[in-house]
Amino acid sequence: MTLSVATDLLTLLADTRTEERPDNQLDALTLAVAADLPVLLWGEPGIGKTATLHQLADGLGLPLTTVIASVHEPSDFAGLPIVGDDPAVQGVPMAPPDWAVRLVRAGRGLLFLDELSTAPPAVQAALLRVVLERRVGALRLPDGVRIVAAANPRSSAADGWELSPPLANRFVHLQWAYEHEVVVRGLGGTWPRAVLPSLDPGRLPEAVDMARRAVCGFLRARPTMVHRLPDTETRRGGPWPSPRSWDMALRLIAFATAAGASREVLSMLVRGTVGDGPGLEVMAFLDRMDLPDPEHLLAEPHTALLPERGDLRQAIMDGLVEAVRQRPERSRWDAAWVVLVRSLKMGAPDLVVSPASALAALRRADWVLPPDIEQLTPVLSLSERAGAALSERAGAALSERAGAAR
Amino acid sequence: MTGTGPRAALTAEEGEKLYAARLYAAEARPYLATALFALRVVESPTVPTMAVDRYWRCYVSPAFVAATPLKDLAGVWVHEVTHLLRDHHGRGERLAAAKDLTGRGDRLRMNIAADFEINDDVYGDGLPQPRGAVHPSQVNLPVGLLMEEYVAQLSANTYRRQLAWLDCGSGADGLTRVWELGPDGAHTLNEQERDLVQLRVAQAITGAPGRAPLGWRRWAEQVIHPPQPWRDLLGAAIRSAASAPGVGEDYVYSRPARRSVCLPKVVLPSLRRNPPRVAVVIDTSGSVSDTELGSALLEVAAISRAVGGRRDLVRVVACDAAAHLVAPVCTSAGIELTGGGGTDLRAGFDRALSTRPAPDVVVVLTDGQTPWPRSQPACRTVVGLFRRPRVINTANPNYRPTPPPSWSRVVTIN
Numbered sequence: 085m086t087l088s089v090a091t092d093l094l095t096l097l098a099d100t101r102t103e104e105r106p107d108n109q110l111d112a113l114t115l116a117v118a119a120d121l122p123v124l125l126w127g128e129p130g131i132g133k134t135a136t137l138h139q140l141a142d143g144l145g146l147p148l149t150t151v152i153a154s155v156h157e158p159s160d161f162a163g164l165p166i167v168g169d170d171p172a173v174q175g176v177p178m179a180p181p182d183w184a185v186r187l188v189r190a191g192r193g194l195l196f197l198d199e200l201s202t203a204p205p206a207v208q209a210a211l212l213r214v215v216l217e218r219r220v221g222a223l224r225l226p227d228g229v230r231i232v233a234a235a236n237p238r239s240s241a242a243d244g245w246e247l248s249p250p251l252a253n254r255f256v257h258l259q260w261a262y263e264h265e266v267v268v269r270g271l272g273g274t275w276p277r278a279v280l281p282s283l284d285p286g287r288l289p290e291a292v293d294m295a296r297r298a299v300c301g302f303l304r305a306r307p308t309m310v311h312r313l314p315d316t317e318t319r320r321g322g323p324w325p326s327p328r329s330w331d332m333a334l335r336l337i338a339f340a341t342a343a344g345a346s347r348e349v350l351s352m353l354v355r356g357t358v359g360d361g362p363g364l365e366v367m368a369f370l371d372r373m374d375l376p377d378p379e380h381l382l383a384e385p386h387t388a389l390l391p392e393r394g395d396l397r398q399a400i401m402d403g404l405v406e407a408v409r410q411r412p413e414r415s416r417w418d419a420a421w422v423v424l425v426r427s428l429k430m431g432a433p434d435l436v437v438s439p440a441s442a443l444a445a446l447r448r449a450d451w452v453l454p455p456d457i458e459q460l461t462p463v464l465s466l467s468e469r470a471g472a473a474l475s476e477r478a479g480a481a482l483s484e485r486a487g488a489a490r
Numbered sequence: 491m492t493g494t495g496p497r498a499a500l501t502a503e504e505g506e507k508l509y510a511a512r513l514y515a516a517e518a519r520p521y522l523a524t525a526l527f528a529l530r531v532v533e534s535p536t537v538p539t540m541a542v543d544r545y546w547r548c549y550v551s552p553a554f555v556a557a558t559p560l561k562d563l564a565g566v567w568v569h570e571v572t573h574l575l576r577d578h579h580g581r582g583e584r585l586a587a588a589k590d591l592t593g594r595g596d597r598l599r600m601n602i603a604a605d606f607e608i609n610d611d612v613y614g615d616g617l618p619q620p621r622g623a624v625h626p627s628q629v630n631l632p633v634g635l636l637m638e639e640y641v642a643q644l645s646a647n648t649y650r651r652q653l654a655w656l657d658c659g660s661g662a663d664g665l666t667r668v669w670e671l672g673p674d675g676a677h678t679l680n681e682q683e684r685d686l687v688q689l690r691v692a693q694a695i696t697g698a699p700g701r702a703p704l705g706w707r708r709w710a711e712q713v714i715h716p717p718q719p720w721r722d723l724l725g726a727a728i729r730s731a732a733s734a735p736g737v738g739e740d741y742v743y744s745r746p747a748r749r750s751v752c753l754p755k756v757v758l759p760s761l762r763r764n765p766p767r768v769a770v771v772i773d774t775s776g777s778v779s780d781t782e783l784g785s786a787l788l789e790v791a792a793i794s795r796a797v798g799g800r801r802d803l804v805r806v807v808a809c810d811a812a813a814h815l816v817a818p819v820c821t822s823a824g825i826e827l828t829g830g831g832g833t834d835l836r837a838g839f840d841r842a843l844s845t846r847p848a849p850d851v852v853v854v855l856t857d858g859q860t861p862w863p864r865s866q867p868a869c870r871t872v873v874g875l876f877r878r879p880r881v882i883n884t885a886n887p888n889y890r891p892t893p894p895p896s897w898s899r900v901v902t903i904n
Contacts, residue, residue, distance in 0.1 A: 157741065
């Protein structure tokens, strides 16, 4: 056997294609890096974190510098103390390693600190200064350098890498996992090629406004969520809410909005910044923020767009009835009926029952039912059937009120 | 099923019945209303009864609606939405991956196990159980288990054909059916939207806990605070304590590094090992069972070995009202524990700290029914706390065990 045949075989094996495939993890990583926030990738060894970073560096047009933390010594990051001729006069300079010098000379680049968790504690401590203060020895890394770190989950880490709460609070934590489908297809010869999200210059002011409304609106409603130190063992080492991480979340929401990223990507970013519980609640708040304003619906009941999803549509109709209850006027009451009839035409008649019953209860003596109400007859029978089967409550009350109105 | 033959669309009468049933279900289980309304109905002639896919579409057979009474339909609505809320498809997939259960028969077992998990606790209290719903008692299994536990206990021959009445779709076990529309069709909920629906239901349950049965309250608690594997947590706590600065493997400047030879003007630290000494204080009072202690102790020994501790550096102190020093651990099986009365862990702490050389880490395994030392010892402390249901002491009904002190890291073991 000659090596040239082996080379031929290797060439054949390396001949793979790529296909376009949306990748939420990569989108989230790109946005966090673009927003210039330190990212920490948590993932088991060997699942393709390094390959992803190569793709990211290509996409952002940045040269990639990979530093394997576990094979370095603390002085490689804190700077090597060089004893000069007269330390008392000149001091002891901390000499930076070559990769840092090259990064500073280039002015830009993607610094990937791999295997953070297998490095001894002293190395980790030295590295954190690199990540947080961007200092390597006497050098300061330029602003054009973006930093990503990777660590193994603490359950699989051999030694005790664990972030203290103040450090955890400074990172965007992204959980990295492989997709079964991607791996199987990739080994079969087709690897995914992700299209990185790009920021839309026209949407920047809108994005900032949206992010501020979301975070401020949410924190106004949930003041206890502003600052919450992790109190149990399960939350240690992970993201938690504080004014600093809320500021990071605000930045990420603005970036995700300007890039038109999906809600799933945004959810990964926000949960990785303020923690799972608060992150999920912000996402729920954003979800409701997207719903049309009841006042707009009442002003233009014939043209408003209603969502297909039943639970959202019901939330809108409940808000509508509530708005009419706040300021009961004949025209508003009529407009609300129009919206209810429109919702009925979209299907799922059971959604309309409870708002219709509540709206009927708001009727004043001199208000006559609008002619549209005829179309709500199926709702009455629906409510009666469910009511007859359950208890008489809702159905009877509704049909009584509607009958009286007629 | 009646002989009407497959039809694609619901008649007006059937549609009304189907939606009236959903209304009924939402009235009977108000905390599930968000989830019920989030389901999107897809009329399908090929689905056998009613089924859900993981994208929150609900497939409905018109013939099934025609043949089923309204109250039973309400029960089926709740049944199907429960599959989705309890993430049976995700759990089914994980189970399939972990145990290699990829065959069609395995999926059927998963569907039945998921049905058992649902049917033994969602009905009653105004919501009748639909006719033909499978129940664990039919195959002599206890109620109240999880899907995973039922799968393990359902052997291939315990279920008969009659148990396969409900094919609940990929929402129940993760296997895609031929009649499903797949991820690209209309009216799907993505993962993020599914999480939010779950959160809203959980919030509705915890907001008015009196109205929801215990099973649902426990579910809501898990959605909001998902449980963590205690072995991982205990391991992380001990590892972190045992490799803190000063212990374990770290760089020191007390000796020059070997690299110094080739870098004459540079001062380099060298890597030194300092294996941690671990003292394990074990509560041997009557309230802690041997199995619990055994599994936790093995865990501690394994972890301290993994962080570089030698066996002779792990010492065990058995402690009830007095402390007994047990010889260093030499084999994992060779630990004999004495004691069995009441507990006073202060004695155990004193004993563990008085050994020379002093330990770097003290790990305490207890159920917490004990007084704690008043001041913080000079080393790191990890407390493995066995969870206990609160029992009222009849002699002293106001007694509450003192929680472990704030200077210790507490891992709850259950």
